[in-house]
Amino acid sequence: MKISILVNEGPYTHQASDSAYQFAKAALEKGHEVFRVFFYNDGVNNGTRLTVPPQDDRNIQKNWSELAEKHKLDLVVCIAAAQRRGILDEGEAKRHGKGEGSANIAPGFRISGLGQLIEMGIESDRLVVFGD
Amino acid sequence: MKISILVNEGPYTHQASDSAYQFAKAALEKGHEVFRVFFYNDGVNNGTRLTVPPQDDRNIQKNWSELAEKHKLDLVVCIAAAQRRGILDEGEAKRHGKGEGSANIAPGFRISGLGQLIEMGIESDRLVVFGD
Amino acid sequence: MAEPAKSPPAPPAKSTPKKFLYVNRRAPYGTIYALESLEVVLIGAAFDQHVALAFIDDGVFQLTKGQDTKSLGVKNFSPTFRALGDYGVTKFYVEKESMQERGLTLDDLQAVTYEDENDGFKEKPSIQVVSRSEMGAIMQQQDVLLNF
Amino acid sequence: MAEPAKSPPAPPAKSTPKKFLYVNRRAPYGTIYALESLEVVLIGAAFDQHVALAFIDDGVFQLTKGQDTKSLGVKNFSPTFRALGDYGVTKFYVEKESMQERGLTLDDLQAVTYEDENDGFKEKPSIQVVSRSEMGAIMQQQDVLLNF
Amino acid sequence: MLHTVNKSPFQTNSLASCLKHAQKGDAILLLEDGVYGALKGTIASGDIWSKRVELRFYVMSADVAARGLQKSQLIEGLNMIDAGGFVDLVVAHKTSQAWL
Amino acid sequence: MLHTVNKSPFQTNSLASCLKHAQKGDAILLLEDGVYGALKGTIASGDIWSKRVELRFYVMSADVAARGLQKSQLIEGLNMIDAGGFVDLVVAHKTSQAWL
Numbered sequence: 001m002k003i004s005i006l007v008n009e010g011p012y013t014h015q016a017s018d019s020a021y022q023f024a025k026a027a028l029e030k031g032h033e034v035f036r037v038f039f040y041n042d043g044v045n046n047g048t049r050l051t052v053p054p055q056d057d058r059n060i061q062k063n064w065s066e067l068a069e070k071h072k073l074d075l076v077v078c079i080a081a082a083q084r085r086g087i088l089d090e091g092e093a094k095r096h097g098k099g100e101g102s103a104n105i106a107p108g109f110r111i112s113g114l115g116q117l118i119e120m121g122i123e124s125d126r127l128v129v130f131g132d
Numbered sequence: 133m134k135i136s137i138l139v140n141e142g143p144y145t146h147q148a149s150d151s152a153y154q155f156a157k158a159a160l161e162k163g164h165e166v167f168r169v170f171f172y173n174d175g176v177n178n179g180t181r182l183t184v185p186p187q188d189d190r191n192i193q194k195n196w197s198e199l200a201e202k203h204k205l206d207l208v209v210c211i212a213a214a215q216r217r218g219i220l221d222e223g224e225a226k227r228h229g230k231g232e233g234s235a236n237i238a239p240g241f242r243i244s245g246l247g248q249l250i251e252m253g254i255e256s257d258r259l260v261v262f263g264d
Numbered sequence: 265m266a267e268p269a270k271s272p273p274a275p276p277a278k279s280t281p282k283k284f285l286y287v288n289r290r291a292p293y294g295t296i297y298a299l300e301s302l303e304v305v306l307i308g309a310a311f312d313q314h315v316a317l318a319f320i321d322d323g324v325f326q327l328t329k330g331q332d333t334k335s336l337g338v339k340n341f342s343p344t345f346r347a348l349g350d351y352g353v354t355k356f357y358v359e360k361e362s363m364q365e366r367g368l369t370l371d372d373l374q375a376v377t378y379e380d381e382n383d384g385f386k387e388k389p390s391i392q393v394v395s396r397s398e399m400g401a402i403m404q405q406q407d408v409l410l411n412f
Numbered sequence: 413m414a415e416p417a418k419s420p421p422a423p424p425a426k427s428t429p430k431k432f433l434y435v436n437r438r439a440p441y442g443t444i445y446a447l448e449s450l451e452v453v454l455i456g457a458a459f460d461q462h463v464a465l466a467f468i469d470d471g472v473f474q475l476t477k478g479q480d481t482k483s484l485g486v487k488n489f490s491p492t493f494r495a496l497g498d499y500g501v502t503k504f505y506v507e508k509e510s511m512q513e514r515g516l517t518l519d520d521l522q523a524v525t526y527e528d529e530n531d532g533f534k535e536k537p538s539i540q541v542v543s544r545s546e547m548g549a550i551m552q553q554q555d556v557l558l559n560f
Numbered sequence: 561m562l563h564t565v566n567k568s569p570f571q572t573n574s575l576a577s578c579l580k581h582a583q584k585g586d587a588i589l590l591l592e593d594g595v596y597g598a599l600k601g602t603i604a605s606g607d608i609w610s611k612r613v614e615l616r617f618y619v620m621s622a623d624v625a626a627r628g629l630q631k632s633q634l635i636e637g638l639n640m641i642d643a644g645g646f647v648d649l650v651v652a653h654k655t656s657q658a659w660l
Numbered sequence: 661m662l663h664t665v666n667k668s669p670f671q672t673n674s675l676a677s678c679l680k681h682a683q684k685g686d687a688i689l690l691l692e693d694g695v696y697g698a699l700k701g702t703i704a705s706g707d708i709w710s711k712r713v714e715l716r717f718y719v720m721s722a723d724v725a726a727r728g729l730q731k732s733q734l735i736e737g738l739n740m741i742d743a744g745g746f747v748d749l750v751v752a753h754k755t756s757q758a759w760l
Contacts, residue, residue, distance in 0.1 A: 050218030086182030101233025294693030442593030
């Protein structure tokens with residue numbers, strides 16, 4: 001079955017991203033297709049490559065990036081929400097004059113518009129929401 | 133009177149940072165000393181220079197940075213909370229191999245330890261907490 | 265009303281529009297969820313799906329009239345609700361019990377209307393006050409529920 | 413018990429330790445607040461102030477015994493509470509009514525103890541169950557209240 | 561229809577509101593801090609107890625374990641599931657709704 | 661002592677818990693979504709009404725205006741203040757506590 005996931009909260013502060021990750025992993029293990037994971041609201045903060053969690057803690061961003069690589073997952077960060085919260089890819093960083101090297105989007109994530117959220121609602125058999 | 137402020141939430145998602153800013157500004161206008169503003173939990177996200185809020189919205193990070201410059205405010209971002217959430221200064225970015233130019237701490241903010249929070253509790257006449 | 269536990273229906277073909285319900289349970293301004301939900305509604309209106317908004321619990325506060333955010337220094341987004349009719353978003357289900365619990369009547373909410381193109385562009389109210397049990401039934405009829 | 417409305421007392425001299433109360437009102441793991449509050453307590457213990465912890469509302473869940481976070485993949489920080497005695501943090505005020513409302517008894521909480529250096533290093537319980545009105549009074553006696 | 565509740569019933573109105581809107585035969589999944597709703601003998605447990613026949617209740621076992629809740633403390637007859645069980649629930653219901 | 665409440669009493673237990681712990685003569689400031697606690701004729705307004713003599717209540721006027729609440733909808737006798745008034749309240753009380 002084609003399943004999509006919406007994540008509304010950032011890493012560590014709320015359990016939402018952990019729950020979404022465990023759910024996505026289990027869905028893939030059961031042979032379902034994860035059509036897309038959309039990160040909205042503070043959820044965009046999952047997509048920063050700059051996190052350095054304590055050594056004895058899980059690395060939530062890395063978990064997502066690795067899952068994306070392994071299963072060709074589509075991890076989409078909402079552009080409007082990302083701009084408000086300071087998550088930029090190279091194009092965005094340049095466009096807003098933030099300086100060389102300041103793009104902070106993590107591997108496996110891409111920035112796109114809210115239309116991607118609507119589209120995944122249309123295209124997927126199931127949509128599951130995780131938030132605060 | 134010597135007043136300190138603790139901000140526990142990031143910009144835009146919760147009103148906490150707006151409330152704290154309005155409070156700090158009013159305290160300064162009344163002639164009080166704002167000894168320190170400490171950003172903890174998701175509050176560290178107030179200190180990213182990469183935000184690009186919509187043109188018709190307030191720029192929360194810039195508000196803080198400008199208030200800090202005007203009044204020589206001490207804006208401290210907790211290092212442990214900042215590492216979890218991907219807010220780094222140049223030293224931190226280098227230490228963790230994040231690449232040239234990737235430091236994203238905003239002007240007027242500095243990264244330091246939790247001891248600064250305890251110290252401001254000891255040194256200040258009043259401590260006011262803003263959060264979710 | 266209940267879904268069968270083990271036999272999900274086949275997904276609709278791509279060309280069949282789906283029923284989207286945006287469920288608003290939070291007050292405006294204290295958090296950004298109401299505003300960012302509205303941004304999704306605006307984008308979603310371009311997609312030719314069936315769209316409705318539900319306002320329950322503190323979500324009913326999003327529709328109060330006379331919102332004035334000047335002193336707060338944040339954007340007043342309540343007028344945007346009134347513009348939704350032009351985008352074909354004309355179903356605002358507002359829960360009666362949620363209003364009553366909060367001391368609100370329909371008079372405390374702003375008027376939201378649309379022009380019905382199937383009825384000589386007559387101006388009609390978008391807000392429909394429904395009971396809690398009607399709201400529960402409405403939720404069951406959707407294809408996609410969006411919660412923020 | 414009430415503070416005078418207009419005549420605040422002078423702040424204590426720098427050398428006088430202040431009374432810090434960490435007020436825990438949230439459950440562990442669903443949000444990070446409990447963990448990050450504990451991190452402040454650990455750092456604060458080095459500062460030679462009077463420190464106490466209050467557990468009210470869902471905060472009482474932070475002290476349940478038998479927490480096992482393996483399947484969740486997050487760090488179990490509940491053993492840290494047991495280490496606080498070694499840092500001189502020996503006052504855990506737990507609210508009786510909050511426990512009762514949640515179906516908890518003292519038996520459901522882990523034992524937290526400290527060695528009393530003023531009493532031959534005898535092992536004593538750190539947890540003190542107090543009534544809600546006692547908790548209200550304890551809050552009034554503080555110099556700094558920290559809420560996360 | 562599947563409802564997910566991730567909040568403590570002692571802190572927010574999410575579970576209460578969910579139970580008022582759920583329809584006969586719906587499934588309710590308690591996860592994250594929502595698992596505190598599964599405790600028996602609390603000021604909130606009456607709500608679930610009175611709906612336990614009309615609705616089907618599921619509880620995320622990893623969240624129960626993390627919070628140190630013992631089986632003997634929980635309302636009888638709730639279904640303990642893991643992330644795979646969560647996926648099965650989603651698949652088995654046309655729609656799901658998160659009571660955030 | 662000053663208590664600040666920034667949550668809607670319909671969504672969380674913050675105001676209820678605050679009022680159970682506040683002591684005679686304490687000041688309570690409702691701000692952000694906490695101002696909904698100032699509405700009269702609601703399922704939550706009895707709590708404040710019954711404590712209005714024992715405690716002093718303040719409401720952030722900018723938050724009331726933003727939410728479109730009219731004076732006629734609010735419990736009588738609460739003190740409307742601005743950010744400067746908030747500062748004065750903090751100065752006038754040795755400690756403050758945020759019921760987040």
